Structure formats: C-alpha cells, structure tokens
Amino acid sequence: MAPNTSPQPALSWTIVGQGAIGLLAACRLSLAGNVVSLWLKTPNIINIDFTEQQFSYPPAIAPLNAVLVPVKSYAILDTIKGLLPHLSPDAQLVLSHNGMGTIALVKPLLLPTQGLWFLTTTHGALKQHHNLFHTGQGQSVIAPLNSAAIACSEAVTQVMDIALGPITLTDNIAPYLWQKLAINAVINPLTAIYDCQNGQLSAAEYRSQIAEILVEVCQLATLMGISLVYEDTLAKVQQVIIQTAKNYSSMHQDVKHQRRTEIAAINGFVVEQAARYQLAVPQNAGLLQRVTQLEQAYGR
CATH class of the missing domain: 1.10.1040.10 (N-(1-d-carboxylethyl)-l-norvaline Dehydrogenase; domain 2)
Known part of the structure; x- marks a missing residue:
C-alpha cells in the first residue's frame, strides 16, 4: 500500500509505559534526534542507558497527538480509556502487543478523526534497572486500521521505521x-x-x-x-x-x-x-x- 503523499502534520511522540520494547523505540528515536516523552501511571523522569549513552525522558503533557502503546494485551483497554481524555482530536495511536482480540475493543472508543494502527515486531529488548539492551535485531509490520490513520500514513510510518524498523506498511495486518x-x-x-x-x-x-x-x-x-x-x-x-x-x-x-x-x-x-x-x-x-x-x- 503506497503511503499518502499529501501534506501531513508533524507529530510529537509519546510512549506509554516503560517496558523494554517501548523504551527501545524511545531510545532509537532519540538517537535520530526526535523528542520523546513517556506516559506513566506516576509521572516521573526516566533515565535510560542505551548504547553507552544516557537518555532522559520527561512525563508527557497533554494533549497527546501521537502515541505508541506497547503494553501487555490485557492492559490495552484500560490504558486507552485512561488516554482518551488527554488525546488531541486528530491523535494517532499505535498499538503493539502479543496476542489477539484488542483491535475490535479499541476502535469504537476513538473519534472518527483519530487514527488507529497496529504494529507487530520481532525486535527483542531487555531492561535491567536503568540499562536497556537490544537483544534481538528484528523488523516490524504496521497497518492503518481506519481512515484517519490512512490519511496520516506517511508521517506515522516514517517515525515507526526509525523506532522499530525496518518497517513494512500493509493494508491487511491479519x-x-x-x-x-x-x-x-x-x-x-x-x-x-x-x-x-x-x-x-x-x-x-x-x-x-x-x-x-x-x-x-x-x-x-x-x-x-x-x-x-x-x-x-x-x-x-x-x-x-x-x-x-x-x-x-x-x-x-x-x-x-x-x-x-x-x-x-x-x-x-x-x-x-x-x-x-x-x-x-x-x-x-x-x-x-x-x-x-x-x-x-x-x-x-
């Protein structure tokens, strides 16, 4: 599926939680010069050592217009419900987890103008205290799940390619x-x-x-x-x-x-x-x- 080539907004990325894959995405984005924040249950500054560099991530400030949600499958629904009041009307959300069954639950919760994506990855990461290790070089596949996501395909896929690429864009994630x-x-x-x-x-x-x-x-x-x-x-x-x-x-x-x-x-x-x-x-x-x-x- 070819990316949309129309002008698309600049996105300020927020990562939900401090799991290994989410932090791997954050650190790779930081290495490329992107500004990243974290959305945590208890807002706090998180310091991470990765590839002999230290990165410091501040708490995210609403409204959020681009969010990677790499949390456990059982936590997806509560996480999205908690995020909803803090999302911009045109926010882009990227789900990423093991297992199946969450997409149908999340879709009806979003505004028609809010984009929903799913990203599946084979990257491996391990977090030990403040140290993050990239334990397995992998690749990812991402798909837009509604029309608002399709309209922002180029902006989202370019960033996700940096975060968890190389990335393949598809119109059928199943x-x-x-x-x-x-x-x-x-x-x-x-x-x-x-x-x-x-x-x-x-x-x-x-x-x-x-x-x-x-x-x-x-x-x-x-x-x-x-x-x-x-x-x-x-x-x-x-x-x-x-x-x-x-x-x-x-x-x-x-x-x-x-x-x-x-x-x-x-x-x-x-x-x-x-x-x-x-x-x-x-x-x-x-x-x-x-x-x-x-x-x-x-x-x-």
Missing part, C-alpha cells in the same frame, strides 16, 4: 498477526512451563508437541478465513527459535517475576475462537491451563 500468534503460541508457554531459553525448544523432545500446537493454530486460522500454511509456519517457528536461542521469552520472564502473563490473548484466544467452530485444540487448552496454574501459584 496474516502477520496470525503468524506472530503461532510463534507466540509455541515459544511463550513452552519456555514458561519448562523454564528455559528459547533455543532449548529446538531439542527433539519438543518436536511433536510443537507440531501439534501449530496444527491446531493453522486449522483454526483456515476456519477463520486466514491462510496459515502448516509447513511454512513450522519453518518460521523453528527459525525464530534458532535466531533467539539465548533469549528468554516475555512469558518466561513474566512467570519468573510473578507477573500476569498474556496467555489469555495467545493460547487463550485460540481456545476461545476454536470453541466457536467446535474445533478441538487440546494442546493449546493444556498450555492455557498450565500457565494459568503457574499464575495462580503466585496469586495472580
């Missing part, structure tokens, strides 16, 4: 989200359950389980009108496992640090949607149950 869902449905719960780095999943003992998980996801995708070829999806999952071999998945880290996971928006989404089609997905249901039990064990 196939990319399903591919990411398949990858996450394997790597996230298995590394959380077996307490391992991503690379350990390349061992022979996990092959049959990975295959069964992906068969279920691909069958569901087909029923929902999405082309997700099993062989291609398996090859992509194996590629990601190898490329991120030394990384710990976000769900592994959430379980380790006794935080709520995104299991409901990943394997839980598969289980919920499969029930609509009377499709049995025992592997995904089992992963949902086991990770939920891990969460319950620490009172989440």
